[in-house]
Structures are given as structure tokens and as C-alpha cells.
Amino acid sequence: MIALMTHPISMPSLRRLPLYLRLLEQWRAAGRTQVSCTHFADALGLDPTQVRKDLAAAGASGRPRVGYDLKQLRDTLARFLGWDNPGEAFLVGSGPLGRALLAYEGFAARGLTIVAVFDRAPAAQERIGDKPVLPLSKLPDLVRRMHVRIGILAVPAAEAEAVARTMAEAGIRGIWNFAPVRLDLGPRIVVEHIDLAQSLAVLRHRLAALEET
Amino acid sequence: MIALMTHPISMPSLRRLPLYLRLLEQWRAAGRTQVSCTHFADALGLDPTQVRKDLAAAGASGRPRVGYDLKQLRDTLARFLGWDNPGEAFLVGSGPLGRALLAYEGFAARGLTIVAVFDRAPAAQERIGDKPVLPLSKLPDLVRRMHVRIGILAVPAAEAEAVARTMAEAGIRGIWNFAPVRLDLGPRIVVEHIDLAQSLAVLRHRLAALEET
Numbered sequence: 001m002i003a004l005m006t007h008p009i010s011m012p013s014l015r016r017l018p019l020y021l022r023l024l025e026q027w028r029a030a031g032r033t034q035v036s037c038t039h040f041a042d043a044l045g046l047d048p049t050q051v052r053k054d055l056a057a058a059g060a061s062g063r064p065r066v067g068y069d070l071k072q073l074r075d076t077l078a079r080f081l082g083w084d085n086p087g088e089a090f091l092v093g094s095g096p097l098g099r100a101l102l103a104y105e106g107f108a109a110r111g112l113t114i115v116a117v118f119d120r121a122p123a124a125q126e127r128i129g130d131k132p133v134l135p136l137s138k139l140p141d142l143v144r145r146m147h148v149r150i151g152i153l154a155v156p157a158a159e160a161e162a163v164a165r166t167m168a169e170a171g172i173r174g175i176w177n178f179a180p181v182r183l184d185l186g187p188r189i190v191v192e193h194i195d196l197a198q199s200l201a202v203l204r205h206r207l208a209a210l211e212e213t
Numbered sequence: 214m215i216a217l218m219t220h221p222i223s224m225p226s227l228r229r230l231p232l233y234l235r236l237l238e239q240w241r242a243a244g245r246t247q248v249s250c251t252h253f254a255d256a257l258g259l260d261p262t263q264v265r266k267d268l269a270a271a272g273a274s275g276r277p278r279v280g281y282d283l284k285q286l287r288d289t290l291a292r293f294l295g296w297d298n299p300g301e302a303f304l305v306g307s308g309p310l311g312r313a314l315l316a317y318e319g320f321a322a323r324g325l326t327i328v329a330v331f332d333r334a335p336a337a338q339e340r341i342g343d344k345p346v347l348p349l350s351k352l353p354d355l356v357r358r359m360h361v362r363i364g365i366l367a368v369p370a371a372e373a374e375a376v377a378r379t380m381a382e383a384g385i386r387g388i389w390n391f392a393p394v395r396l397d398l399g400p401r402i403v404v405e406h407i408d409l410a411q412s413l414a415v416l417r418h419r420l421a422a423l424e425e426t
Contacts (some may be wrong), residue, residue, distance in 0.1 A: 014418055018410040044395070082417045100313035100360065106393050107372075110410050111417070149420065156317075174420035176413065180319050182232065182257070190423055192416035194407065197323050198229040200389065203405035204295045204324070205227055207362065207387035212402055 016054050017077055020109075021043055024074045036067035073139040083111040090143065090172070092163050093154030094126065094133045097178055101154055102128055114152065116142060120159065136163065136193040140170035149173045157181045164191075221406060222270040228291055229267050231323075232257055237287045249280035296324040303356065303385070305376050306367030307332040307339065307346045310391055314367055315341055327365065327413045333372065349376065353383035370394045377404075 023043055027035060037051040044051075055062070055073070058080040062068040072109040078084045091098055091114045101107075102114055119126075124134035134142075142148070155163050159180035167175060174190040177183055183191050236256055240248060250264040257264075268286070270274070271293040275281040291297045304311055304327045314320075315327055332339070335346035347355075355361070364385040370375050373392035380388060387403040390396055394403050 006409060009418070011415065014415055015411045018414050022394070022410075081414045082421065087417060096309075096313040096316035100309040103309035104409070105316070106410060107413070110413055112413060144385045149424075150416070165323055173423060174416050176416050181235070188423070190416060190419040192412055193421070194409070194412055195231070196317070196407070197235075197319060198228045199407055200323055201231050202227055202322070203363070203387050203389050203403060204225065204300060205222075206405070208295065208402040210386060210401070211362075 009054075012058050013054040016044075017058055017081055019187075020051075020055070021074065021077050021081070021083070024077070025069060028070055028074065033070050034067050035070050035073065037062070039067075081111070083109070086111050086113055087150055088113050088115045088146065088148050089150035089152050090114070090116050090118060090139060090148050091152040091154060092118045092136060092139070092167070092169075093152075093178075094122060094128060095154065095156075098152075098154040099128055101152060101178070102131070110131070112150070115146065115148065120155070120163075137167065139166060143167075143170040143172055151175050153177045153179050153183075155179055222267075222312070226270050227266040229259070229264075230271055230294055230386050233264075233268070234287065234294070234296070237283060237290070241283055241287065246283050247280050248283050248286065250302075251276070252280075294324070296322070297348065299324050299326050300363055301326050301328045301359065301361050302363035302365050302389070303327070303329050303352060303361050303380075304365040304367060305331045305333060305349060305352070306365075306391075307335060307341060308369075311365075311367040312341055314365060314391070315344070325363070328359065328361065333368070333376075349379065352379060356380075356383040356385055364388050366390045366392050366396075368392055 020040055023040060037048040040046065040051045041048040058077055060068060060073050060076040089112055091101060094117055098117065102117065103110050116134060117128055118134050118136045118139050120136050122135055126133040149172060151167040152165055153160055153175055157180045160181045161183060164175055164183045164185060168185050168189050177191055177193045180197055182193065185191060191199065226346050233253055236253060250261040253259065253264045254261040271290055273281060273286050273289040302325055304314060307330055311330065315330065320327065329347060330341055330344050331347050331349045333349050335348055339346040362385060364380040366373055366377060366388055370393045373394045374396060376390055377396045377398060381402050383396050388396065390404055390406045393410055399406060
């Protein structure tokens with residue numbers, strides 16, 4: 001189970017917090033101990049007042065003309081984001097995308113551990129690294145026994161809706177959806193979608209605009 | 214080279230266009246021939262007026278009380294997004310993420326072909342599917358000879374900045390960045406970032422808020 005502090009915070013502010021944390025880690029590695037809103041603002045092209053508001057929404061307070069203690073600020077943001085409070089997730093989909101997510105270096109540092117991998121029809125004895133690939137039919141029972149609340153969906157578009165419903169019925173409450181399809185599972189399930197098609201559209205459009213200038 | 218129509222369009226509108234296209238493809242498969250803004254609005258939880266503005270910004274015009282011809286609208290949006298006008302990209306990074314991107318089913322349908330794969334130090338004769346993995350040192354010459362303008366960055370964070378600079382100096386104009394690091398390469402290079410850490414932060418925060426209710 002995840003226990004995060006949930007101050008009211010806007011989506012744009014929330015999305016900036018990982019950027020601040022990444023900078024704090026870089027600065028800590030470089031030996032810095034104090035930081036100010038202006039440092040963040042300069043590094044990210046933001047307004048210092050906006051930075052201060054974002055940090056305050058995450059529960060961090062600085063001192064006028066001194067700024068923030070770097071380590072304290074890092075701990076506050078990491079706690080707010082749950083990065084110091086490991087959550088467990090089930091991954092469904094053992095194709096290339098599922099394998100990439102399993103190998104991704106960044107999840108552990110951000111408080112997420114993939115504890116099991118499922119597929120609709122795994123080959124006998126199929127493994128990815130040290131993990132066996134389990135048949136999807138075992139997911140509901142394991143969700144209940146292990147109290148896992150996060151499901152990562154890395155299946156083809158045509159299967160996504162059915163797998164997501166299986167997850168939701170089993171007790172998964174948050175779905176991280178990498179399939180290229182929108183899911184509507186009602187208000188009691190959180191769905192966060194990584195949409196590569198959207199991102200690609202933005203890249204190509206901005207590139208075309210640049211090349212016209 | 215990509216030649217897209219670049220009407221002025223807001224980022225939120227641009228990001229919604231792939232969603233409309235996906236619906237149009239579903240509806241076409243179901244045999245529909247006419248659609249209205251209300252259909253999109255209902256399916257996506259948007260305001261019909263917003264939908265009409267988005268479609269107009271992409272160059273589509275409907276008829277009052279009739280709506281849009283489905284096929285015509287599909288072609289207009291696909292043309293606007295460049296999906297009917299294949300672009301070529303180089304991929305750098307042959308680890309799990311690079312392999313996943315190469316295997317991803319959706320790029321070809323969205324007008325992007327990965328024409329070569331590079332890695333800093335590929336194993337001799339290394340291949341992914343039908344593609345040899347080339348040493349990064351060959352990238353600049355191939356960018357010039359093949360006029361490739363899009364680079365996909367799927368390397369570890371520590372290498373991302375150096376590889377991005379190599380891409381930019383070789384003539385790559387748009388970088389699709391999957392490495393967990395911000396890149397600042399100046400105004401002549403477009404960078405579109407897929408930030409898994411941000412998305413994960415949003416998922417976990419929304420999940421925590423849901424579980425408090």
C-alpha cells in the first residue's frame with residue numbers, strides 16, 4: 001500500500017516535482033547543500049514564484065534569502081511523490097514493451113517494484129530475467145493475496161480493454177496504460193496513459209513548424 | 214523530409230488529434246460514414262465546441278446538422294499529423310527500450326519508420342530483427358547521406374546529453390527523448406520528451422488521493 005501526503009496540488013505542479021528532484025540529485029552529486037527557487041527557475045526556464053508555489057504545495061518551506069536545505073527538500077519531495085515508499089506493481093504483457101519496462105533502470109529509484117509478470121498465453125517455463133511469466137488467469141488471486149494496487153498494461157491495443165477489466169475486477173486500483181487505447185473504467189480506478197502517438201504527433205508538428213522558418 | 218500543414222494550433226488541441234483519429238478508425242471499422250463533434254465529445258468527455266475548434270484548427274470543416282464525412286475527416290487529420298507521409302528516424306540505443314521501440318506496432322501506422330539503429334559499442338554482427346546495430350560513430354555520415362531529420366534517443370541518462378549533441382551536430386533536427394533527462398540544445402532543435410517518472414508520479418499521487426476518499 002502507498003501512503004502519500006496528498007496536499008491539494010495542481011497537475012502541472014505535480015508534473016514538475018520529478019524535474020526538481022532530478023536537479024536536486026544532480027546538485028547533491030556536485031556537492032551543493034543549499035538551493036533557491038531561482039536556481040530551479042533558471043535551470044528549467046520557469047518563474048521563481050511558480051517554483052516556490054510548487055514546492056510549498058509539496059509541503060516544503062524555505063527561508064527568505066537563504067533558500068532550502070538541499071537534503072531536506074529532496075526528502076520532502078521524495079516523500080510527497082512516494083519515491084521513498086516502495087509500491088509494488090504487476091506487469092501484464094511480456095512482449096518487447098513489457099521487457100523494456102521490466103529492464104528500465106528508473107523505476108526502483110522512483111519507488112516502484114514490478115513483482116510479477118503476466119501474459120495471456122506464456123510459453124511453458126517462460127522467464128524474463130529472474131521472473132517467471134505467469135498466465136493472466138493467475139492475476140486475480142495474486143492481486144488479492146499480495147495486495148498489489150498498481151497494474152502496468154503493456155499489451156496490444158486489441159487486448160487492452162479486456163485485460164484492464166480483469167485487473168480492475170481483481171482489485172487493481174491504478175493502471176499505468178502503455179497500450180495505444182483510452183480506457184474508461186469508472187471513477188474508482190485511476191488510469192495514467194503514456195501515449196506515444198500523441199508525443200510523436202507533437203514532435204513532428206513542431207519539427208515541421210521549425211523547418212518552415 | 215516531412216511536409217506537414219502547420220496551421221497555428223494549440224498544444225492541447227494538437228494532442229487531442231491522435232485521439233480523434235483513433236476513434237475515426239474504430240468507427241470506420243464499425244461501418245460508420247458520418248460523424249459529428251458530439252460523437253467525439255461523448256466518447257472523450259470533451260465539450261463539442263472544443264472538438265469543433267480542434268478539427269477546424271487541423272483544417273477540417275463539417276456541415277451544420279450533417280457533421281463530417283468520416284473518410285474525408287480521417288484523411289484531413291492524418292495529413293495534418295503527417296501520418297500519411299512517412300518520416301524516417303534513426304534510433305540510438307539497442308538496449309531493452311530501443312528494442313521495444315523498434316518492435317512497437319504503432320509507429321508505421323503513424324508515419325514513422327526507423328531506418329537504422331545505433332549503439333555506442335555494438336557487439337560484432339549485432340542485429341535486432343532484420344537491422345544491424347551500427348556504431349554511433351557512423352551516425353553523422355549517415356544523417357547527411359540519408360537526410361534523416363528525426364532521432365530517437367533510448368540510451369541511459371548518463372549518455373543522453375552527449376548522444377543528443379552528436380545527433381544535433383550531424384543535422385538531426387527533432388529528438389524524441391526517452392532518456393530520463395532534460396535536454397537543452399537551443400532553439401533550432403525540437404526535443405519531445407517521454408518522461409516515465411512524471412507519469413508515474415501522477416499515477417501514484419492520484420491513486421493515493423483516491424484511497425483516502
